Amino acid sequence: MQKGFMYGLKQSIPIGIGYAPVALTFGILAIQNGLTVMESGLMSILVFAGASQFIAIQLIGQGATAWIIGLTTLIVNLRHIVMSFSMLRFFSKIGLGKLATIAHGITDESFVLSSNILQGVLTPEERSRVALGINSGAYFSWVLFSFVGAYIGNRLVINFSGFDFALLALFIVLTVSTVKKDNLPVYILAGLLAIILKLLLPGKWYLLISVIAAAAVGSLMIKKNTKDIVEEEKSYES
Amino acid sequence: MNHDIILIILAMAVVTYGARALPFLLFRNKNMGGFLKSFVELVPVALLAALVIPEFFVTAENSLSFFNPFLLAGISTFLFARKIPNLFLCVLFGMLAYWCFDKIV
Numbered sequence: 001m002q003k004g005f006m007y008g009l010k011q012s013i014p015i016g017i018g019y020a021p022v023a024l025t026f027g028i029l030a031i032q033n034g035l036t037v038m039e040s041g042l043m044s045i046l047v048f049a050g051a052s053q054f055i056a057i058q059l060i061g062q063g064a065t066a067w068i069i070g071l072t073t074l075i076v077n078l079r080h081i082v083m084s085f086s087m088l089r090f091f092s093k094i095g096l097g098k099l100a101t102i103a104h105g106i107t108d109e110s111f112v113l114s115s116n117i118l119q120g121v122l123t124p125e126e127r128s129r130v131a132l133g134i135n136s137g138a139y140f141s142w143v144l145f146s147f148v149g150a151y152i153g154n155r156l157v158i159n160f161s162g163f164d165f166a167l168l169a170l171f172i173v174l175t176v177s178t179v180k181k182d183n184l185p186v187y188i189l190a191g192l193l194a195i196i197l198k199l200l201l202p203g204k205w206y207l208l209i210s211v212i213a214a215a216a217v218g219s220l221m222i223k224k225n226t227k228d229i230v231e232e233e234k235s236y237e238s
Numbered sequence: 239m240n241h242d243i244i245l246i247i248l249a250m251a252v253v254t255y256g257a258r259a260l261p262f263l264l265f266r267n268k269n270m271g272g273f274l275k276s277f278v279e280l281v282p283v284a285l286l287a288a289l290v291i292p293e294f295f296v297t298a299e300n301s302l303s304f305f306n307p308f309l310l311a312g313i314s315t316f317l318f319a320r321k322i323p324n325l326f327l328c329v330l331f332g333m334l335a336y337w338c339f340d341k342i343v
Contacts, residue, residue, distance in 0.1 A: 011325065013325075013326060014325050014326060014329040017329060018329070035243060036240075039240070039243050039244075039247065042244075042247055043247045043250070046247055046248070046250070046251035047247065047250045047251050047254050048254070049254050052250065052254065053250075056246065056250055060243065060246060066242065066245045066246045066249045067249075069246050069249065069250065070246070070249030070250060070252075070253055071253075073249070073250040073253050073254060074253040074254075074257070077253065077254045077257050077258075078257055079257075080254070080257040080258045081257050081258075081260060081261055082281055083258075083281065083285070084257075084258050084259070084260070084261040084262055085261040085265065085278060085281075086278040086279075086281035086282065088261060088262065088265055088266065088270075088278070089270065089275075089278055089279070091262075091266075092267060093267060096262075096263070096266065099259075099262040099266065100259060100262070102262075103255065103258040103259040103262050104255060104258060104259075106258045108285065108289055111282070111285070112282055112285060112286050112289070115281075115282035116282070160333075160337060161336065161337050161340045162332075162333030162334055162336050162337035163333065164336065164340075165308070165311055165315075165332050165333050165335075165336030165337075166329055166332070166333050168290065168293055168308065168311075168312065168315075168332065168336075169311075169315050169328060169329045169331070169332025169333060169336075170325070170328075170329050171286055171289050171290045172290060172312060172315045172316050172319060172328070172332065173315070173319045173323070173325050173328040173329070174286060175286055175287075175290060175316070175319075176316065176319040176320055176323065177323065178282065178283055178286060179283060179286075183280060183283045186280050186283055186284055186287075187283050187284070187286065187287040188287070189284075189287075190283070190284035190285075190286075190287035190288050190291075191287035191288065191290070191291030191292075192291070193288070194287065194288035194289075194291055194292045195291060195292050195295050195296060195302075198292040198296050198300075199296060199300060199301075199302070206288065206292065207285065207288050207289070210284070210287075210288045211281060211284040211285045211288050214280070214284040214287070214288075215277050215278075215280040215281050215284045216277060218276070218277075218280045218284070219273050219274075219275075219276035219277040219280055220273070222276045223272065223273055223276070
């Protein structure tokens with residue numbers, strides 16, 4: 001069966017649920033830091049990157065310049081380069097226009113979900129539509145609830161702590177279907193590095209460094225293994 | 239709308255979109271092989287670990303912890319997801335499990 005935009009949209013529901021309370025909080029804090037409802041919503045529409053938006057409104061509240069905030073945002077969001085780079089393998093021969101649209105929707109959550117789901121989608125064309133669906137669902141929730149949060153300001157208090165766990169639950173389900181015997185060492189290495197680096201470094205640096213280090217070590221090990229196998233085969237032949 | 243804030247939002251948008259789109263622009267339709275190929279294939283699983291594992295062991299106060307609602311709810315959700323591999327149900331279960339442990343612990 002062909003899989004398309006709607007399929008992706010449906011898969012994005014857990015992300016949408018997880019984003020809602022975070023975006024609400026963002027909207028509320030944005031108002032408290034002196035942004036208007038339109039400005040808060042506009043930031044979510046144009047930037048669509050949670051952590052950097054929270055940092056930015058805090059810096060705006062402290063009166064930082066566009067330069068400082070731009071630079072901080074770049075540092076926090078550098079890891080998106082690695083994610084886009086990794087996603088390219090799904091989209092061979094897809095036009096630049098479509099890729100440009102997909103690019104705007106790449107977040108930690110949509111990337112991890114897409115990487116998992118797109119493996120089961122056959123053609124690059126279908127994959128691009130499914131990816132657009134996933135990204136759109138996540139984007140819609142983020143933008144909508146940023147506006148809602150900014151609009152209601154402090155008037156609403158949600159007292160269900162379960163929302164704090166929604167995105168983590170999504171990641172755990174993906175862990176069950178993504179982690180296999182052959183990539184388990186990379187998972188463990190990245191997890192341990194991330195713990196250590198999160199304790200030591202500020203902000204989101206731990207994500208970028210642990211991902212690059214663990215994926216690099218993992219691929220070096222694969223290279224070494226295939227070399228060993230090739231050499232073994234050679235010794236059989238001789 | 240305030241001009242300074244619009245400028246800030248635009249600066250953020252440019253650098254963030256740049257980080258997202260640059261690889262698409264530079265490496266589109268290039269064949270990746272060997273090291274790079276396995277590297278990009280391992281990025282999702284590595285990121286998954288880096289997003290999940292620290293949440294279980296590093297608290298909001300940035301100290302190590304081996305007993306907290308996140309870890310307990312995480313283990314429960316993991317076991318649940320192995321039995322019932324449905325994304326939506328698992329997220330629902332995880333949220334409820336966390337809510338319970340957060341009340342108790």
